[in-house]
Amino acid sequence: MEQQSDRAPAVRHRWSLAALGVFGAVLLGAVGWHFAALILATVPPNHVSHRYAPLVSGYVDPELDQNWKLFAPDPPQVTIRVQARVRTAGGGGPVRTGPWLDLTASDLAAMRGTLPSHAHEDILPMAWSFYQVWHTPHEKPLGSEGRLSAAHLKRAVLQRLTGRYERERITGLQVRCRTDQVSPPSWDRGPVTPRHPAYRVLPWWPVESRDYERL
Template sequence: MTALLLAGAMLVHLGMIFLTLAPPNALKVGNQEAINSYVQPEFGQDWKLFAPNPKQRNDAIGIRLRTMGNPGSPHISQWINLTAQDVAKIQGNPTPSHVDQNMLRIAWDSSDSLHGPTNRPKGIRGQVAADYLKRIALQRFGRQWQGERITAVQLAGRYAMVRPPSWSSEEVPDTTNYRVLPWWPVTDQDYKGL
């Protein structure tokens, strides 16, 4: 009985993986949601492992902190370059952490793509992405900065395209783009699980 159960589970697994990789067909199109919910959490195919696409832009993500001192007067920090902190952790490290290399950048890209030009989230996923980005930033500072309680954070990004190699005919704009997010209040809920 156990062998039969294992064989059935293996057939379902192989079938789901096959349907993920197969070209569009009636079975795949009709069951796309079920296939994705099975495959994506653990078995997603990422071809970048074999043919990585190098970063094509230089990003810098920064943060300002609003804190509250004992007399009750708020203070605002200077901009702190979070990307520079990540780069400092991986430079010279022969086995850099994926977290140090990508977590902040991926969280920023996700939040950026799920928010409109007025910084309003596009549905619940946009709000979740913003909360995730805020928690990643807060994880670096804890509840206090320079002895004062953090009450709000503001994040900003700066992007410039990487110049193509001299042998390439590719043209890229020679501009730097900026995006400054609004102040996000910090509550005890933001620290839950950190």
């Protein structure tokens, strides 16, 4: 009887060690995933971050979304301008491709001399940012969020174009983003490097009447 009573605490001790080991492994895995997700969310875009973007965004965005570097906020180093052009048809004539329109410049002009809020003007850059996060550099959508971001950007641009083509019907829409490097301050004595704008041009999208619903 004494041997059995001595054996019971030993068995319970082994089970406690096993449970503690499993708990420790789960905890280490959760901490490792947490830090891996934060790193992938903050590093510059790359193949790995694009591959796991839906998973990382679903974990980080609800509560942990931020735009901070290690010790200080990340100030904007580039200026982004969303531009668009359309294909129109009207009066039985041929389809015509219009010039590029700088929609960001129009929004900035509307903001000057006005008081907050600028909620309407914020829609376009937020729509572009949403699209950029959920698409690969080759314009392939990342799941359902990718398709939603494309539709959101399309409607945001069409909202800006409402009233510009009253006598013509828009049949196609193309969007591009112009990125310019922010010029260094005047007191910066570093080497001067040429700063040419970079363009990201999206493919043409067809425009249908349903695209204007509730704009």
